[in-house]
Amino acid sequence: MTLQIILNILIALMWMFLKESYDFLTFFTGYLIGMALLFFLRRFVPDAYYLFRVWKVVSLILLFIKELILSTWNIVILVYKPKLDVEPGIFALPTELKSNWEITLLANLISLTPGTLSVAVSHDYSTIYIHAMDLPDVEEEINDIKNSFEKAIMEVTR
């Protein structure tokens, strides 16, 4: 991944020297050309093509923004409901993620998703405790988080 980015920047710099114009626009064109070259030569370069991973990061960010808007909308609806008929509670989410970085990301994402707020992480990092605004079905909630966020994070980090 790092090697490919360095290669891409080198190609862009070479393009600048070939064109003999040293401004940002030429660098950008060179970078695009480098991206295309690396894509066509991806069989000969070690590791998977790095823009696939970049695309996964971008889609994770988009997912994050979508969930943030949805969750705010749900909270706003609850705020203006005349009667508060929810059943809050804390449930345990077993997680397969290992490193500090992944768990931090997952906890942050959970905090900004509809109706959930991470409360604590167990000492062996195997469980995240989550407070949910409305908790009629724990299993469904767990599957929801596992299928959307955990999968997206794993695709980025592994």
Add this chain to the structure above:
Amino acid sequence: MIEIIISLLLLLGTFFVISGSIGILRFPDIYTRLHAATKAATLGVAGVLLGAFVFLYVENGIISGKLILGIIFILITAPVTGHMISRAAHQTGVRLWKHSIRDELKNDQKKNNA
């Protein structure tokens, strides 16, 4: 046209912030209040900053990096504060709302102590 987008962003932002504040006052216990504080306020402030960003760009031609950084920092820090406050509250023994249906964290802690 662009004025409509800017005012829409600003109005939506302030609306979310106000809703969050009302939520903090209305909800029954600290955990549900944190829901309002972390989510609605985050998007609200992000909306206002985004509106200011678009306004500065259209009106003065300035691309204000500070506003973008502000949005990113709020997105990163708001869930962390929510997590820390709720964790501290739970560890010092703040009770959940009386209509809450389960508390697995408390059960697990009891199991570990026993």
